[in-house]
Amino acid sequence: MEPDILELESFLPYRLYRLADTISREFSRIYKERHGLTRPEWRTLSGLGERGTMTATELGEQSAMHKTKVSRAVAELERRRWLTRTADENDRRVEHLALTKAGLAAYREMVPLAKAFERELLERLSVEERMAVVGGVAALEGALEEKS
Amino acid sequence: MEPDILELESFLPYRLYRLADTISREFSRIYKERHGLTRPEWRTLSGLGERGTMTATELGEQSAMHKTKVSRAVAELERRRWLTRTADENDRRVEHLALTKAGLAAYREMVPLAKAFERELLERLSVEERMAVVGGVAALEGALEEKS
DNA sequence: TTTCGATGGTTACAAATGAAACCAGTTTGG
C-alpha cells in the first residue's frame, strides 16, 4: 500500500456517497413512477404528511433541503392541489403549509411502499450487520452535528 | 408510533443520503477551493492517479459515474492539460487516459488532504463506532451487489 | 463480404440545482 495513493474503493466519503446514491436512486423509482415526483417534492409530501403543518423554513430544516428547493417543491405540489398555504396571523411573511385530501391520499399510499422498501433492504442483512448499519449511521450523524 | 406515518428522521434512505451529502459537500470544498474541480473531475483525477491508465469506460465503472459525466470530466481535465488520451492500437473506439506531470502533481497534492479529511472524520468516533461504520457500509455494499 | 447488433464515447436538449439578488415584512437600536 503506497503512502501517496488514495484508494477510492475504500475511501469513506466516496463509499458513502455511492451507497446513498444507489439506494436513493432505487427508492426514487417508487415515487417517480408512481406520481412523477422529484426528490424535493417527495420530501415535502413526506414532511407534511408526518407533521401535519409546517412553514417552508421548518420543512427545509426537517428534510435538509435548501430553501429554493423547498420553494419550488411547494409550488409544484400546490399546482397539483396537494397542499394549501395559509397566511400566518401575526407574521405576514410566513405561510403555513398543509396537505389537502388529495395530498394526504398520495402520502398514505406512499408510506407502506417506503416502509416496505426499507424493510426489504434491511432484510438482506444479518442481525449484526443491521446493528452495525444503524449504529454506524447514528455515530456519523452525531459526529457531524457536534462539529461546526 | 402510528402505523401509517413515516418518520423521515429515522428512514434509512433519507439518513444515508443526508449523511453522504453533508460529508461529500464538506469534502468537496477541498478540491473546489484548491483547484476549482467538480466532483466528476476530482474522481477522474483520483481514479487515474490511483491506477495510472484507464479507458473512459473503466473510469466510469471504478468511480461509479455515468458515461456522460466521465466524458465531460475528461474533456475538462484534458483542456487543463492534466491528462492525455492515447488511441488504442487494436480498437480505434477506445482511448487510454493518463495524467500528465501537471495532473499528477495536482493529484499528489490532493491525496494527503483527502486522507486527512477522512482521518479527522473517523477520529471523532470511538473505536466501536468506527467499526460499526466500516462494517455497516460494507454490509450495505454487499447487500446491494448481490441483488440485481 | 455484408449486414446487423453491440460497444466506446460524444453531443443535444430538457430538467434539476445552487448562489446570489431580490421583495416583502419585521425587529432592533438610537
Place this chain on the structure above:
DNA sequence: CCAAACTGGTTTCATTTGTAACCATCGAAA
C-alpha cells in the same frame, strides 16, 4: 419614530445533471 439589519420566501441566472439520440468502430453470423 425611523433607519438599518434581519428573516421568510421567491426569482433569476449560470452551472450541473440525466436521458436519449447520435457517430464511429467493432465482432459475429449469414
